[in-house]
Amino acid sequence: MANDTFSATAPSFTPTAGPGSVDHAADLHHRVEQALSDFVLTETAALLDVDHALEPLLAAARDAVLGGGKRIRPLFAYWGWRSVAGPAAPVQPVLPALAALELLHAFALVHDDVMDRSATRRGRPTAHRALAAAHAGQRLRGDAERFGDSGAILVGDLCLVWADRLMSRAKVPAPALAGARAAYDRMRVEAIAGQFLDVLGDHARAWSPERALRTARLKTAGYTATWPLHYGAALAGATGAAFARGPLGRAYTRYGLAVGEAFQLRDDLLGLYGEPAVTGKPVGDDLGKPTMLLLLARARATAAQHAELDKLLAAEHPDVSRLAEVVRATGAARRLSDMITERVADAQSALADAPLDEPVRAALGELAAAVAWRAA
Template sequence: MANDTFSALAAHPCPAVPAAPTHHAADLPLLVEYTLSEFVRAETQALAEVDQALEPLLSAARDAVLGGGKRVRPQFAYWGWRSVAGPHAPVGMVLPALAALELLHAFALVHDDVMDRSDTRRGRPTAHRALADGHRAAGLRGDAAHFGDAAAVLAGDLLLVWADRLMARAGVPDRTLREARAAYDRMRVEAIAGQFLDVLGDCARTWSPERALRTARLKTAGYTATWPLHYGAALADAGGGGFARGPLGRAFTRYGLAVGEAFQLRDDLLGLFGEPSVTGKPVGDDLGKPTMLLLLAQARASAAQRAELAAVLAAPRPDVARLAAVVRDTGAPEQLSEMIGERVADAHAALAAAPVDDDTRTALGELAAAVAWRAA
């Protein structure tokens, strides 16, 4: 079976990404999308030839990658790369490595949805729900929900392997790829540590604002902005990673932490006050998690408001609209928005001192605002 699998994969190599005649940032989302779609097509075709029964697994993995997304992580990595490579370097050589971050992201989302028991993602059923529905539709034996969870975990694992396979196709020297891999590995370790804290927060009796921010830094900031920037810069650095210890690395770390925290704090607001038709997820999906928004609301609440918050959260089916009204009345959303603004300002301050060209500084400033004040 293993030999058949590897033979099939070898028979369907991922098509080379055409070298782009231009390398404007505006081209990047389409280039990333092309890279992902061609890679996923080749990988799924190869595995489907091993056994057609794998189709539900492959469909779940394919949908997780190609079912939408903002593609912000490749953008941060691109500007990290460009800051070292310069404005005229051909982006085609590093596109596989940039696009691989979306496979890593898809892996994290599939597993996160299983852990959070989420029903929808981007307006569609989550992987584990879709797989469970497929189990029922096919009339298979056993528990459909358990099958959905187990199959979704495997789909996430497959996406993680795909990320490694796609990254390895980058046209950079082995030493350079090893340096980039160090940033990539740290990104993954921190994301897993942050995800554990997120899961622990669901059942912890107490949770501090400091720990909530630490969770955001590990789970979100590192793998959204900080390490993609370092990863991208390492892909262009043939000098053994020296930039990471210099002013550029320090600026990227400061900027990335600020932007990543702003991203997560905005996520907290959207989780309770977002528009489901825009976010693709129902409000209250993270109900009960010790988010910074909820911690601020509890700290600012009057005795009566605190009692009402506790009553809503303790209910078997919490009233999300009532919770949102109480949280809003505490003034916590305004305070959280101020915290987001402070982080955007800190990101701009980091850019002002960074040794980057004006185009990079402008683009990263715009990215900071885009992720901090996004609607979905």
């Protein structure tokens, strides 16, 4: 299944770099990877010394954290920090706090995969599948699938604890760390609330486009862009209600909401039109969910298209290729693409009005487009 309809506006994701920064963002991915690797390998080695039977749990945790990823949340946090700290401030003191966001992300993904019964993530078995395979490989007693689910929940919990531990290693003044913690707590609470709405949507008899967007704001926008920006600014000392209500705080909230929604809407498109070799997941993995794409398709469908959509989605093994054709024929895919374009434009407008140095404004502008039109 190709995503030809959208290929002209879907460049690959690449980090951006501000020309005025001492610690370029282009180097941030490597720095974050190194910080995560050093931390996770040290933590897992210590636990392995407790009992070697923990190896399946620790292997799943290592893979969840170190098995790839775009690392965009530390990047948003970096620019939030850089915009306040200035171009000459060294990034090393805040690097643990930036990298900690990837541990939070790993927690969310592992639990999300259990809830969605996803088989793969980034082209590899999900944590619950890997642990179920370990159960079978060791010829343990009982149900392998239940063992995998239970172990994956613990993998996610471990990543959440690790996130707190790594964040606390940031070398910033206590008030700044406390301010960052407030943003961090809010992103966690909103992500959990959004995840519940996502689960509820799988079981609800009716779901509105407004609720689908609200779910995207809570589950995705807040902890992908909005709160990482505020979190980064707080690490540089811009904390509290005064910052949130000020011109930069308001701009970051508007920008983050627009980018986060665009990110989730792009996910909807990739879920049906993406290339599995690129996304790392099979197409049609989210067919049971009331995504904005499917809600738009139903709203725009003719009677015949509506009947076919119902039949395809009710099938035990849906014909994903045919479903993609019907959804495209309703115009829903193009409308969703237009919605992404509108949100990128709103993000750019928020930046234009913000009190930012030009390198930061340019980097965040490029980042908005890159994550909104990513291929994976």
